[in-house]
Amino acid sequence: MNLLQAVRLAFGAILANKLRSFLTMLGVIIGVFAVVALVSLGQGATSQVTAEIQGMGSNLIVLAIHGRGGMDSLTLSEAESLAKRPGVGAVAPVVDGYATVKFATESSYTNLVGTTPAYAVVRNHFADRGRFLADVDVQNRLPVAVLGADVAERLFGDMDPVGQEIRINGAAFTVIGVLEPKGFSLGGSSDDFVIIPASTAERLLRRQGIRTVYLQAETAAAIDMVVNSLESLLQLYFRDENAYNVFTQAEILDILSEVTGILTLMLGGIAGISLLVGGIGIMNIMLVSVTERTREIGINKALGAKKRDILLQFLVESIVISGVGGFIGMILGYGAVKLFSGLFGFTITYSPQVVFVAFTFSVFVGIFFGLYPANKAAKLNPIDALRSE
Amino acid sequence: MIRLEGITKAYQLDGVVVEALRGIDLEVKEGEFVAIVGPSGSGKSTLMNIIGCLDTPTTGKYWLKGQEVSKLSDNKLAEIRNLLIGFVFQSFNLLPRLTALENVERPLIYRGVAKKERRKLAEKALERVGLADRMFHRPNQLSGGQQQRVAVARALVGDPAIILADEPTGNLDSVSGKEVMSLLRELHAQGRTVLLITHDAEIARQAERRVKIFDGRIQEEGEVGL
Numbered sequence: 001m002n003l004l005q006a007v008r009l010a011f012g013a014i015l016a017n018k019l020r021s022f023l024t025m026l027g028v029i030i031g032v033f034a035v036v037a038l039v040s041l042g043q044g045a046t047s048q049v050t051a052e053i054q055g056m057g058s059n060l061i062v063l064a065i066h067g068r069g070g071m072d073s074l075t076l077s078e079a080e081s082l083a084k085r086p087g088v089g090a091v092a093p094v095v096d097g098y099a100t101v102k103f104a105t106e107s108s109y110t111n112l113v114g115t116t117p118a119y120a121v122v123r124n125h126f127a128d129r130g131r132f133l134a135d136v137d138v139q140n141r142l143p144v145a146v147l148g149a150d151v152a153e154r155l156f157g158d159m160d161p162v163g164q165e166i167r168i169n170g171a172a173f174t175v176i177g178v179l180e181p182k183g184f185s186l187g188g189s190s191d192d193f194v195i196i197p198a199s200t201a202e203r204l205l206r207r208q209g210i211r212t213v214y215l216q217a218e219t220a221a222a223i224d225m226v227v228n229s230l231e232s233l234l235q236l237y238f239r240d241e242n243a244y245n246v247f248t249q250a251e252i253l254d255i256l257s258e259v260t261g262i263l264t265l266m267l268g269g270i271a272g273i274s275l276l277v278g279g280i281g282i283m284n285i286m287l288v289s290v291t292e293r294t295r296e297i298g299i300n301k302a303l304g305a306k307k308r309d310i311l312l313q314f315l316v317e318s319i320v321i322s323g324v325g326g327f328i329g330m331i332l333g334y335g336a337v338k339l340f341s342g343l344f345g346f347t348i349t350y351s352p353q354v355v356f357v358a359f360t361f362s363v364f365v366g367i368f369f370g371l372y373p374a375n376k377a378a379k380l381n382p383i384d385a386l387r388s389e
Numbered sequence: 390m391i392r393l394e395g396i397t398k399a400y401q402l403d404g405v406v407v408e409a410l411r412g413i414d415l416e417v418k419e420g421e422f423v424a425i426v427g428p429s430g431s432g433k434s435t436l437m438n439i440i441g442c443l444d445t446p447t448t449g450k451y452w453l454k455g456q457e458v459s460k461l462s463d464n465k466l467a468e469i470r471n472l473l474i475g476f477v478f479q480s481f482n483l484l485p486r487l488t489a490l491e492n493v494e495r496p497l498i499y500r501g502v503a504k505k506e507r508r509k510l511a512e513k514a515l516e517r518v519g520l521a522d523r524m525f526h527r528p529n530q531l532s533g534g535q536q537q538r539v540a541v542a543r544a545l546v547g548d549p550a551i552i553l554a555d556e557p558t559g560n561l562d563s564v565s566g567k568e569v570m571s572l573l574r575e576l577h578a579q580g581r582t583v584l585l586i587t588h589d590a591e592i593a594r595q596a597e598r599r600v601k602i603f604d605g606r607i608q609e610e611g612e613v614g615l
């Protein structure tokens with residue numbers, strides 16, 4: 001008996017018991033569907049996070065000061081002076097906090113970032129209406145504000161905020177610009193904040209000193225050198241390596257992609273388990289089927305079926321169930337990925353490898369879980385099988 | 390064609406040994422029509438299953454076409470059943486899911502005959518047993534007599550040298566029984582070796598030669614007309 005013939009016989013047996021075959025298949029369909037959909041979701045999250053981190057600014061180095069004793073921050077000029085160190089392109093010191101921002105009757109509690117003009121370059125976040133901070137704003141502690149896109153939208157709606165007067169924690173500020181929208185990020189919206197000059201922020205928040213500094217290395221190759229020189233400088237300054245933290249974009253990326261990688265693996269693992277359960281379902285039904293069809297097996301053996309023929313017949317049956325199930329699951333999974341990314345404007349990476357692996361795995365599930373029942377059928381003694389009722 | 394020497398078969402049932410066959414010596418020549426007669430439980434079916442290579446004897450030797458069967462592998466035995474032997478069982482043993490045609494095609498599938506050729510041969514076999522108009526019926530849509538005729542068609546479709554029929558009329562009314570018997574006689578007339586197993590002396594009389602079996606032993610042999 002050749003393979004084509006075995007496939008024909010398998011389809012015959014499967015169609016003879018449509019509902020049961022379908023329910024058995026459903027286990028595999030759900031398994032493969034879950035693998036394809038969840039892993040795509042995970043991979044989508046990974047690529048989104050990667051894109052986001054890379055969009056934070058190129059060659060970015062973040063310096064976080066925790067301080068030690070009375071020395072808990074850098075002064076603005078100390079922070080600015082870091083720009084003179086070799087390999088450093090630009091420096092954006094940040095004084096941050098929260099503030100209530102008001103315009104007319106609209107009010108919003110949001111993040112306040114006090115910084116310098118370099119911030120736009122270092123964080124790759126520019127004004128798309130009006131202008132960003134200028135040196136004069138910082139030098140003269142001017143009450144000017146650049147709004148994140150979300151804040152502008154909340155306070156002003158369709159109106160142009162540039163030139164309007166708002167109140168931040170009660171003090172009057174003039175809006176000089178609105179930032180380009182960046183969309184969602186890990187920590188929520190990247191557009192939900194207000195930028196004012198660092199000097200103004202120190203006074204407004206009644207807090208002296210810089211705790212966060214964003215630096216841009218001149219080149220990617222200079223990053224390590226800058227990090228090392230910053231660390232030795234800060235060690236000299238604070239004499240405590242717990243007082244500060246220097247990390248780079250690449251490090252953040254590493255940590256986050258590790259997290260999302262684990263997430264993807266977990267999702268895939270859970271989905272894989274459901275595929276395994278589907279396989280056990282196949283084995284269960286195939287065992288029942290072998291018992292039910294013992295007499296049929298006996299008759300076939302009397303008519304000259306060899307062990308190999310019976311084995312092939314049952315094995316192909318289980319492979320067809322799992323393969324067809326896998327194919328349907330694959331299509332559904334692909335459809336779900338498309339639908340999901342369409343509905344939520346989420347970039348979900350649809351990777352052909354995942355689909356291929358899930359489908360191949362489902363076929364292997366069919367072989368693996370079909371082998372035992374098929375072998376059981378093939379080993380039946382013809383006369384015992386014929387006698388069974 | 391068939392030669393048995395000192396064949397015994399013992400079954401172990403809950404520690405009790407049942408001796409179904411107690412030393413059978415039998416020779417059947419090519420082209421013979423032999424009836425094996427005996428009361429129920431005398432070991433007829435056990436004997437036929439051994440002759441048909443469905444079962445193996447406990448002791449004794451069995452030559453089929455000069456080959457000693459006990460030395461053959463399972464695969465070889467399957468091949469012998471497929472090429473050399475056609476079975477007709479008392480309970481028909483058709484596959485209920487399949488049409489008459491598909492049932493008759495089955496032995497040819499295991500022989501590796503191509504689909505078209507298979508269909509043609511199966512159709513011809515069904516025509517021969519007078520069921521040309523029932524090819525696409527399933528067993529449960531056929532009468533007992535028709536089902537047994539399908540079984541005969543299945544037995545003859547592969548053109549085997551030996552036909553083994555175990556109480557082929559046992560489940561049939563007398564008219565259907567006669568039809569099946571006349572088919573078997575026809576197969577014999579074409580030169581096939583036919584082994585008919587029955588407990589019915591009337592039916593056995595239609596064979597050329599009768600072998601009486603009782604309690605697992607051959608009692609007497611009779612020639613045609615006795």
Ligand SMILES: Nc1ncnc2c1ncn2[C@@H]1O[C@H](COP(=O)(O)OP(=O)(O)O)[C@@H](O)[C@H]1O
Nearest residue numbers: 400402407409428429430431432433434435436
């Ligand atoms: N599988 C078996 N296990 C135990 N005993 C069996 C088995 N098959 C047949 N026998 C016994 O062997 C004897 C002969 O059986 P069988 O060949 O079927 O007789 P017949 O076909 O002449 O009616 C009977 O006593 C029967 O109970």
Ligand SMILES: [Mg+2]
Nearest residue numbers: 433434435556
């Ligand atoms: Mg019997």
